[in-house]
Amino acid sequence: MKIIILKENLNNGLNIVYRVAGRNLTLPILNNILIVAEQNFLNLSSTDLELGIKYWALGKVEKEGSLTVPAKILSSFVGLLPEKKIALEVKNQTLYLDCENNQTQIKGLDAQDYPIIPKIEDENFIELNMLPFCEGLAQVVDFTAPNQVRPELSGVYLNFQKDRVQITATDSFRLAEKTLYFEKKISRECSFILPQKTARELVNIFSEKDGQLKLYLSLNQVLFECPMLETPHPQIQIISRLIEGDYPDYQSIIPKKYEVQIALPKNEFLNQIKTASIFSGKNNEVKIKVNPKKEEIEILSQNPELGENKSVLTGKISEASNKTKEIATIFNYRFLIDGLANIKSSTVLFEVNGEEGPAVLRPEGDAHYLYVVMPIKTT
Amino acid sequence: MKIIILKENLNNGLNIVYRVAGRNLTLPILNNILIVAEQNFLNLSSTDLELGIKYWALGKVEKEGSLTVPAKILSSFVGLLPEKKIALEVKNQTLYLDCENNQTQIKGLDAQDYPIIPKIEDENFIELNMLPFCEGLAQVVDFTAPNQVRPELSGVYLNFQKDRVQITATDSFRLAEKTLYFEKKISRECSFILPQKTARELVNIFSEKDGQLKLYLSLNQVLFECPMLETPHPQIQIISRLIEGDYPDYQSIIPKKYEVQIALPKNEFLNQIKTASIFSGKNNEVKIKVNPKKEEIEILSQNPELGENKSVLTGKISEASNKTKEIATIFNYRFLIDGLANIKSSTVLFEVNGEEGPAVLRPEGDAHYLYVVMPIKTT
Numbered sequence: 001m002k003i004i005i006l007k008e009n010l011n012n013g014l015n016i017v018y019r020v021a022g023r024n025l026t027l028p029i030l031n032n033i034l035i036v037a038e039q040n041f042l043n044l045s046s047t048d049l050e051l052g053i054k055y056w057a058l059g060k061v062e063k064e065g066s067l068t069v070p071a072k073i074l075s076s077f078v079g080l081l082p083e084k085k086i087a088l089e090v091k092n093q094t095l096y097l098d099c100e101n102n103q104t105q106i107k108g109l110d111a112q113d114y115p116i117i118p119k120i121e122d123e124n125f126i127e128l129n130m131l132p133f134c135e136g137l138a139q140v141v142d143f144t145a146p147n148q149v150r151p152e153l154s155g156v157y158l159n160f161q162k163d164r165v166q167i168t169a170t171d172s173f174r175l176a177e178k179t180l181y182f183e184k185k186i187s188r189e190c191s192f193i194l195p196q197k198t199a200r201e202l203v204n205i206f207s208e209k210d211g212q213l214k215l216y217l218s219l220n221q222v223l224f225e226c227p228m229l230e231t232p233h234p235q236i237q238i239i240s241r242l243i244e245g246d247y248p249d250y251q252s253i254i255p256k257k258y259e260v261q262i263a264l265p266k267n268e269f270l271n272q273i274k275t276a277s278i279f280s281g282k283n284n285e286v287k288i289k290v291n292p293k294k295e296e297i298e299i300l301s302q303n304p305e306l307g308e309n310k311s312v313l314t315g316k317i318s319e320a321s322n323k324t325k326e327i328a329t330i331f332n333y334r335f336l337i338d339g340l341a342n343i344k345s346s347t348v349l350f351e352v353n354g355e356e357g358p359a360v361l362r363p364e365g366d367a368h369y370l371y372v373v374m375p376i377k378t379t
Numbered sequence: 380m381k382i383i384i385l386k387e388n389l390n391n392g393l394n395i396v397y398r399v400a401g402r403n404l405t406l407p408i409l410n411n412i413l414i415v416a417e418q419n420f421l422n423l424s425s426t427d428l429e430l431g432i433k434y435w436a437l438g439k440v441e442k443e444g445s446l447t448v449p450a451k452i453l454s455s456f457v458g459l460l461p462e463k464k465i466a467l468e469v470k471n472q473t474l475y476l477d478c479e480n481n482q483t484q485i486k487g488l489d490a491q492d493y494p495i496i497p498k499i500e501d502e503n504f505i506e507l508n509m510l511p512f513c514e515g516l517a518q519v520v521d522f523t524a525p526n527q528v529r530p531e532l533s534g535v536y537l538n539f540q541k542d543r544v545q546i547t548a549t550d551s552f553r554l555a556e557k558t559l560y561f562e563k564k565i566s567r568e569c570s571f572i573l574p575q576k577t578a579r580e581l582v583n584i585f586s587e588k589d590g591q592l593k594l595y596l597s598l599n600q601v602l603f604e605c606p607m608l609e610t611p612h613p614q615i616q617i618i619s620r621l622i623e624g625d626y627p628d629y630q631s632i633i634p635k636k637y638e639v640q641i642a643l644p645k646n647e648f649l650n651q652i653k654t655a656s657i658f659s660g661k662n663n664e665v666k667i668k669v670n671p672k673k674e675e676i677e678i679l680s681q682n683p684e685l686g687e688n689k690s691v692l693t694g695k696i697s698e699a700s701n702k703t704k705e706i707a708t709i710f711n712y713r714f715l716i717d718g719l720a721n722i723k724s725s726t727v728l729f730e731v732n733g734e735e736g737p738a739v740l741r742p743e744g745d746a747h748y749l750y751v752v753m754p755i756k757t758t
Contacts, residue, residue, distance in 0.1 A: 106686040
């Protein structure tokens, strides 16, 4: 193998595929990146056997060939090189790099021993706008269940209907749902559960890019493909296994109406919850009293050892609210902070349903996102 | 106690005294900040028994008094309050804070139980320009010895002579010395060893400020005082114990001449050492060959498991160099990186003295800083 490539091209690719190559003690080759020179490309791949990434970097191939090299060594090394051309050559399972006044040899492992990253042969795909899709994923990805007791909750649920996709995650204490509408209807309805790690990598890799993302689906895998600028050739492919199982019928958890809805300035609300959190107890509890008559909320917390805090925030009660009585609900302050952090508008709609019913946070003027949070039971 | 104070004033003070209040399990009151309202000030203090900080914040005292309150709670809480007036009041060893729509109680401990932070009664002081003094400390403070085998090396040595102060630290593998010259001669020559923690706090607290710092010295303590803007009243006092013992006669370690001196572009040199470090072995060794005839250096590293790296950097050999032979010296790359990070000029002078003699890094055109580094012995 011999190829001449710009440092920038190689570095961009390494920064992406590097993420999946980990510290695998039982199968050390998974700590490596597979590099393949063919046609006009250097193809970089990595996999952890559940998630695989492929990247095509343009280069001038003088001799086709392949090798695997340690991901950490190669990516930290290339990152430090000057912005010049690099000559890469493989001899005796060693990668020789020559860049300006710098000569390096990195010992590799045989490309034949690297696991095969699967392909999806189906030619049908769903086309997605990269930016809103990744923003939507980012707004729910943190709320999957952490443990393996209910594996189906450990991933992000994507439900593609004709004109929209609903992106959902829940850990049964809170639930976030983002809906994205398509400009033209898609041909195929489908739904699947994406591992949280894959969703995170999609956000990390694509969230600052603009363009189209193609989604190919098979029975137990999904492939996301981003084409190279102004060509049909793929630049990045992310292929991931799916989580088996049926996602619960979460729609029944989302309250269809509310007892009281109050519109609050988001940043002040967030700040006051943080302030109250300093004095919360072991269960992170803060109490929120909504007073429809005064059109305000009171946030309270107390800790017998540290002290106590009370603050008041004025808002606007919606017309449809029950305005007769005050409602006091106890929440885990972390869940409120997490929800508010994903509300992008300056005003948040806070909806309560009694002392024990689920509350909802929504961005004002945007029906496409909601965050449901269960109160802490006081009994 | 009752006082009205601007959030900003209180917050600025807490951000400074908060740093010393730690997690002390044997003496829990040391986790608290002492607050005292007297005259026109709220005085905030903290100490870990080796280092004490006092801060005076202007406020409107309605009733004098004092209390100690948990540092972490108070400072995180005040940081979140809006930029308004805060009313502080002490009742039943509890601090009541009232700020706009926010009412809080923080439980405290009796001010009588707080350790007394010592004073220095001497009226003589040395006046220092805060900014260069802290910059100088910052350039050496990381190089004290970490362990307690030789306590005198665990601190920063300050040697005040008539027209200058030398600030020095060494861990016996490398040594950094900064010299600051005074505009007017000081009345009193003195020298002492400052604990590394105190030096770090001085850098943290004063390094972005401009102004004068007064230094008062007693037998085993030192006091740094910064006055309040346009008043003689102190704003900040830092009082620290000194490290006992005699600092070694380090001047004999600093080479008085060199075999070869080469002027190198600093950033490229730093980058190439980082590149070489990826392939260094267990002892972090990289080899530097200085070739006076070619006016260049070669940086080499190799690791039997990973691979190897070689890079070349062109420089300028000084006239006084021995130009007959190549010198190859092996260094711990971390020590070179640390030294270069404290060279502020774009060109660094690199001086070598054979395979086993100490090497020196100096900023070009600045005789006031030097960094001596010992090679790794090859035998």
